[in-house]
Each structure stands twice: as C-alpha cells, then as structure tokens.
Amino acid sequence: MSVADLFDVEARLRKLATDLQTSTDYRRVEREYESSIVEFNQKTSDFINWLNTEIPDLASEVGRLIALAKESLEYAGAGITEENPNSRIPVPKSVFEMNDAFKKLIGEDCIYTPRDARVTTPAMVINDVASCIHRLAEHMSRAEKGYERCIVVKDGK
Numbered sequence: 001m002s003v004a005d006l007f008d009v010e011a012r013l014r015k016l017a018t019d020l021q022t023s024t025d026y027r028r029v030e031r032e033y034e035s036s037i038v039e040f041n042q043k044t045s046d047f048i049n050w051l052n053t054e055i056p057d058l059a060s061e062v063g064r065l066i067a068l069a070k071e072s073l074e075y076a077g078a079g080i081t082e083e084n085p086n087s088r089i090p091v092p093k094s095v096f097e098m099n100d101a102f103k104k105l106i107g108e109d110c111i112y113t114p115r116d117a118r119v120t121t122p123a124m125v126i127n128d129v130a131s132c133i134h135r136l137a138e139h140m141s142r143a144e145k146g147y148e149r150c151i152v153v154k155d156g157k
Contacts, residue, residue: 030080071098073129
C-alpha cells in the first residue's frame with residue numbers, strides 16, 4: 001500500500017465526475033460509477049489497514065474521513081438517473097461532515113461546495129470527495145515523520 005494508490009483513487013473519481021458532466025450515456029456512466037466505487041473501497045480499505053499497522057493513532061481519524069467520503073459517493077450514486085445522469089440533488093450532509101473531519105485532521109478545508117449551498121450535482125459531490133482524497137494523499141506524502149514516502153503531521157499544521 002502506498003499513498004500513490006490514493007492519488008489513483010482521486011484520478012478515477014475525477015474521470016467519473018467529468019464523465020457525468022459530459023456524457024448522456026447513462027449505462028456507461030453507471031458502469032463507470034460502479035467500477036469506481038469498487039476501486040475506491042478496495043484501495044481505501046488497503047490504506048486504512050496500512051495505517052492501522054504503521055500509524056495506528058492516525059487510522060481512526062482517517063477512517064472516519066474515508067467513511068464519510070464513501071457515504072457521499074453512495075449519495076451521489078443515487079442521484080445518477082437515467083433521465084439525467086447529472087441531475088440536481090440536495091447537498092448531502094456527509095460532504096460537510098467529510099470536510100469537517102478533514103479540517104480537524106489537516107487544519108484546512110478540502111471541498112469546493114460552499115457551506116450555504118443547498119443543491120449540487122452527483123459530479124460535484126464526487127469532485128468534492130476526489131478533492132479531499134487528493135489533499136489527504138498530498139499531505140501524507142509530505143514529511144515530518146517518514147513512512148516510505150509518507151510524512152504525517154499529527155497536529156494538522
């Protein structure tokens with residue numbers, strides 16, 4: 001397991017978000033969503049398992065962030081409809097909770113959705129998740145305490 005896998009997850013989610021915004025082929029988008037979720041679940045699970053072994057103090061906080069990201073992705077998936085794969089949906093509470101978990105961990109925001117937003121699209125929810133995963137991977141690849149390429153700063157500064 002490496003931080004590079006998180007960057008792979010982010011890239012896959014960004015591609016999915018772009019497909020949602022540009023494609024009218026519901027079946028293709030649905031297949032891409034499903035395979036993206038499988039990859040997200042596998043690679044983030046591997047990452048949490050690695051953290052449990054290498055940096056157990058950090059694993060539960062990152063695990064909460066990942067769980068909220070997964071919840072947000074599932075919500076986005078429910079908004080992908082045959083009539084309009086990127087229809088307008090209410091902003092899920094889990095997006096703001098994911099941002100709060102990230103901010104507690106790292107000290108910064110990670111989403112693009114404004115706090116006062118009421119509606120969004122599945123693509124924007126997926127993009128927010130991708131952003132948080134990217135920022136987490138980026139942070140983990142800087143160094144204060146080294147684990148392979150990883151650097152972990154417990155206080156979030």
